[in-house]
Amino acid sequence: MEAEAARPDRRAERAAARRRRDRRGFAIAAASTVLVIGGLTALILTSSGWPAVRETFFNATVFKESFPDVAKAFWLDIRVFLIVEVAVLALGLLVALIRTSRAAAMFPLRLLAILYADIFRGIPTILLVYLIGFGIPALANSDAEGSSTLSWLPTEPVVLGAIALTLSYGAYVSEVYRAGLRSVHPGQRDAALAIGLTERQAMRHVVIPQAVRNVGPPLLNDFISLQKDVALIAIIGVTGEAFQVAQIMASTDFNYTPLLCAAVLYMAVTIPLARMLDRWDRGRVR
């Protein structure tokens, strides 16, 4: 009894020490945040150019006036994004499956898939949008007699823009899928074959579901970039797209605030996606 009473209460001591450590950490974090953020803000607000910037980029009246129109135009961005995303997921998986197949008959397709992934990842997306946006309509142009063998090609800028984005992102996403397919342990395929599945069934029911699950976070990361790159279709004359609408407004009254509206709208989609990605990644590590 006496010996026990004499023993210092280690549990309480450790808890107290931990609380002291936590409090100090919090104080340091708060102080350094105020210092850094405050310093940067002060630097910007006291600069000689700030009043002009505030007027042309952060004009509250212009923001309020232009926001509804830009937001309406942003709906087109969202629709293009969703359609392209579905197409990208399908194309990327198809290319990845072709590249990982081992059948001899697939050789020419495999070669095409490799060429596709290499070439389309090698071209800047903006260039691809230009090339397809202006190149395809030129191909579809009729000759002097008014006929063209390729007249069935699409000439609608928004369709062409969507195709260019699909081709560009499909190449990236095929590589993501390929990494996913490789990440599934070979024992899974063995087990699938051992229960009597065919190679194709093993892929469909065992390997692909796990591959897709393994690459969820990197896929979501590519969604985020795609969502922003939808703005690129403005350069081939797609009208009614958020960036393009904002740009026209900005150039008519020499005030760039509408562009800020567009920026806010893009962030409203991409930041929640990024948070989702973080949570997903954390959940996987567990």
Place this chain on the structure above:
Amino acid sequence: MSGTPVIAIEGVTKAFGDRGVLRGIDLEIAEHEAVAVIGASGSGKSTLLRCVDLLIEIDDGDILLDGEVITDPAADPVAVRRRLGFVFQAYNLFPHLNVIDNVTLGITRAHGLGREDAREAARATLARFGLEGREEESPSNLSGGQQQRVAIARAFATRPRAMLLDEVTSALDPELVGEVLRAVRDLKQEGVTMLIATHEMGFAREVADKVGFLHEGRLVEVGPPEQVLEDPRDPETQRFLRRLLEAGRA
């Protein structure tokens, strides 16, 4: 032993590169018989089992299932695998499916049963291996012993002609070995034909009708367990068993 053996392995060789893993294996497994293959790691036990299930292509020789050559290069491996059950050392359960779907996947997709019939069959098979009530759980929530029992149920649910068990207790913590061995003993009592690769000498002695000692790709000794394990004639078998005894595993 009369009649056609369920599995007949005839002069099978297999090399990976220039490393000969199987160097001429002959072995027969009769109906209702359990044959255990023992041997050091790397002696070719797993390779032999994987060859029988056509997960690996053999180089020479033939393997027969119910008297029919299954290693004919023109034969369809899928149809053969549907008649065999394989249990892996590392369970290889499908982590994206729950317990019952692990079992029904093969029954529905490979054997064409309807969903409800498959679920009923799977539930019954899981229950006999002590897994009732775990059907909807994810395999990752189960202990190693339970996972391996799910794997046994998955392989056995379609009543294969023979079960191939590849070191089914080697990945388990010692206290979980017993429950898996009990499941295998159960299969034996039912008269399931089995080819077992194992490290568990006591288990081989108890369950196997015949034990083969595999050394450097050859079955150097095949016979009844009491003879091979207690009175081995081959010097390599003697050395192997002595080493196990010293390590306290026999």
